[in-house]
Amino acid sequence: MAEVHLSKVVKRYGALEIVHGIDLDIAHNEFVVLVGPSGCGKSTTLRMIAGLEEISGGTISIGDRVVNSLPPRARNISMVFQNYALYPHMTVRENLGFGLKIARQSPAVIEQRVNEAADILGLSPLMDRLPANLSGGQRQRVAMGRAIVRNPDVFLFDEPLSNLDAKLRGQMRVEIKKLHQRVKTTVVYVTHDQVEAMTLADRIVIMRDGHIEQVGTPIDLFERPVNTFVAGFIGSPPMNQLEAMIGSRPAGPVAVLADGTELPLPPEFAGRVTADQAVIVGFRPENLYPAGHGIPAAGQTLDMDRTVSLSEPLGTETMLFLDFGGREVQAKMLNPRLVAPGERMPFKLDLGHLHVFDRASGKSLRA
Amino acid sequence: MSARMIEQPWQRWAIRFALFVALAILCIPGLWVVLTAFRPNVEIMARPPVWIPQHPTLDNFRRIFGLLPAEQQGLPVADYFRNSLVISVTSTIIAILVGMMGGYAFARFRFRGKKAMFLGFMLSRTVPGIALSLPLFIVWSRLGLIDTKIGMIVIYLAINIPFTIWLTDGFFRQIPVDLSDAAQIDGCTRWQAFWKIEFPLARSGLASAAIFAFLTSWNEYALAAQITRTTNAKTMPVGLMDFTAQFTVDWAGMSAMAVLIIIPALILTFIVQKHLIAGLTFGGVKG
Numbered sequence: 001m002a003e004v005h006l007s008k009v010v011k012r013y014g015a016l017e018i019v020h021g022i023d024l025d026i027a028h029n030e031f032v033v034l035v036g037p038s039g040c041g042k043s044t045t046l047r048m049i050a051g052l053e054e055i056s057g058g059t060i061s062i063g064d065r066v067v068n069s070l071p072p073r074a075r076n077i078s079m080v081f082q083n084y085a086l087y088p089h090m091t092v093r094e095n096l097g098f099g100l101k102i103a104r105q106s107p108a109v110i111e112q113r114v115n116e117a118a119d120i121l122g123l124s125p126l127m128d129r130l131p132a133n134l135s136g137g138q139r140q141r142v143a144m145g146r147a148i149v150r151n152p153d154v155f156l157f158d159e160p161l162s163n164l165d166a167k168l169r170g171q172m173r174v175e176i177k178k179l180h181q182r183v184k185t186t187v188v189y190v191t192h193d194q195v196e197a198m199t200l201a202d203r204i205v206i207m208r209d210g211h212i213e214q215v216g217t218p219i220d221l222f223e224r225p226v227n228t229f230v231a232g233f234i235g236s237p238p239m240n241q242l243e244a245m246i247g248s249r250p251a252g253p254v255a256v257l258a259d260g261t262e263l264p265l266p267p268e269f270a271g272r273v274t275a276d277q278a279v280i281v282g283f284r285p286e287n288l289y290p291a292g293h294g295i296p297a298a299g300q301t302l303d304m305d306r307t308v309s310l311s312e313p314l315g316t317e318t319m320l321f322l323d324f325g326g327r328e329v330q331a332k333m334l335n336p337r338l339v340a341p342g343e344r345m346p347f348k349l350d351l352g353h354l355h356v357f358d359r360a361s362g363k364s365l366r367a
Numbered sequence: 368m369s370a371r372m373i374e375q376p377w378q379r380w381a382i383r384f385a386l387f388v389a390l391a392i393l394c395i396p397g398l399w400v401v402l403t404a405f406r407p408n409v410e411i412m413a414r415p416p417v418w419i420p421q422h423p424t425l426d427n428f429r430r431i432f433g434l435l436p437a438e439q440q441g442l443p444v445a446d447y448f449r450n451s452l453v454i455s456v457t458s459t460i461i462a463i464l465v466g467m468m469g470g471y472a473f474a475r476f477r478f479r480g481k482k483a484m485f486l487g488f489m490l491s492r493t494v495p496g497i498a499l500s501l502p503l504f505i506v507w508s509r510l511g512l513i514d515t516k517i518g519m520i521v522i523y524l525a526i527n528i529p530f531t532i533w534l535t536d537g538f539f540r541q542i543p544v545d546l547s548d549a550a551q552i553d554g555c556t557r558w559q560a561f562w563k564i565e566f567p568l569a570r571s572g573l574a575s576a577a578i579f580a581f582l583t584s585w586n587e588y589a590l591a592a593q594i595t596r597t598t599n600a601k602t603m604p605v606g607l608m609d610f611t612a613q614f615t616v617d618w619a620g621m622s623a624m625a626v627l628i629i630i631p632a633l634i635l636t637f638i639v640q641k642h643l644i645a646g647l648t649f650g651g652v653k654g
Contacts, residue, residue: 073555077552098550102563
């Protein structure tokens with residue numbers, strides 16, 4: 001069993017505090033992704049779990065052991081680095097077997113475990129090559145192989161795909177997911193790419209400036225972001241966010257946009273907003289669509305004619321840019337047809353999927 | 368680049384000729400020393416000079432080792448050679464060990480005064496050693512280190528360690544920190560990570576640092592001439608001066624000994640050369 005528990009973990013460099021007392025519980029065999037913009041403390045957190053950075057405060061435990069002062073080698077973890085960190089003077093075979101050799105396993109055991117890992121990752125034909133003679137994807141696989149041969153309690157990944165080109169990144173993402181399904185182990189994975197986070201994670205931890213903003217399943221974070229930061233970070237393209245004031249109408253509260261447009265709020269916000277409150281209204285591009293080119297809204301919609309300023313055809317869908325509520329927003333068009341810039345089209349906004357955030361705090365006003 | 372590719376034949380020959388002249392200027396004095404070592408005195412003194420030795424001989428070497436039955440007493444060249452070897456090898460080994468650790472520390476750790484210290488090491492190289500010879504002589508005589516091998520070893524360490532630190536710092540910097548991190552996660556202690564991963568990767572750098580350190584101590588003359596007196600500690604370059612008497616210079620003997628000085632340095636350079644140009648490609652990391 002290898003849960004990972006972080007309790008009030010702090011990292012300071014001199015007077016500068018990088019990680020401000022975070023709490024996180026990772027379950028056995030769970031795939032947790034730490035995601036956030038650069039400098040948010042996600043890599044530092046990972047390195048503290050690995051034991052490569054000292055902890056300035058709090059406790060980290062793996063399984064039922066507090067590992068605060070244990071060196072990396074005593075934590076039974078393995079790690080895949082962003083630049084792979086293969087040993088350049090060793091062949092693939094030696095790279096894979098290095099950890100076992102250090103652990104003084106017998107040559108027969110090393111041979112067997114290395115071959116197993118090589119089979120899983122399709123490295124068998126490359127065993128006698130040096131890392132310099134491998135492609136990026138192959139190096140990546142060797143790095144993963146080196147991590148799995150040792151049967152660690154916890155796998156740590158530090159932005160493992162960010163050095164690969166887009167196509168390879170997609171392939172390796174799938175391989176990592178398959179690998180996790182095959183080799184059930186606790187995984188902590190750091191990335192700045194929200195697509196990787198969404199596709200790989202059982203649970204996502206969103207970090208910013210050394211704080212955890214929200215923890216939840218990918219769908220949770222997508223559907224119920226707790227603040228404007230999470231709303232903007234998860235989802236591609238990001239959620240449209242417009243400034244608005246709350247107005248009260250007989251039928252219920254509305255958000256009044258800068259151009260005077262009134263958006264009736266979903267019933268869940270009734271009683272949670274007050275008149276004249278400054279808010280941010282958010283909606284995802286897929287909830288704003290040209291009539292007949294979107295997922296039909298279950299409830300009320302706002303219908304309007306708008307001029308398209310730019311279109312980005314993506315094949316199965318086309319992203320449309322238009323002015324709405326005093327600024328440019330993105331709409332998503334399914335079953336697309338060719339749209340010329342300047343074309344005027346009827347749009348529908350699905351009001352059932354509105355998000356409302358307090359403008360001052362950025363916090364969601366959802367119950 | 369493309370302009371180079373299509374250069375005219377005459378340009379190519381002009382470049383070759385210029386290179387030949389430049390190399391000749393560099394090499395002819397050395398060649399002359401070697402030629403002189405293998406010819407009799409008559410030829411050395413001949414005017415106009417004799418280029419190709421007409422009567423090649425090993426007598427000059429025999430003579431400096433005292434192997435000729437002649438009236439002349441040989442010089443204690445074997446002693447000088449031994450002194451040179453002991454002093455150079457010892458100071459090189461210690462300088463590399465200490466310098467390597469220092470270079471590693473500068474490359475990997477953050478500590479107070481790091482920049483100032485590093486700059487200090489560099490500045491120490493800008494002081495001509497001979498400027499320190501008088502204070503050095505006084506201190507060494509108080510410490511009883513005059514004319515001792517230890518005395519010379521300490522001096523060469525003081526010269527070589529900062530340089531080795533500076534050189535190896537650069538080599539360790541090129542090795543990504545992640546490799547040592549990865550090794551520690553793979554089960555190594557920091558010490559093991561160093562010896563198993565970082566040391567082998569820095570080997571070519573250490574080899575070149577070792578050559579520099581060795582050649583510095585092997586060739587150094589000015590300070591050794593101040594501190595050493597007898598066969599106790601006198602090194603080869605200082606021994607060369609034994610060939611100058613009040614009114615005469617024994618060019619033949621001096622050249623023969625110069626050849627003896629050059630040979631080990633040449634051999635060493637050839638041995639380590641492959642490390643110097645070793646293309647240890649850092650394929651383990653991105654790139």
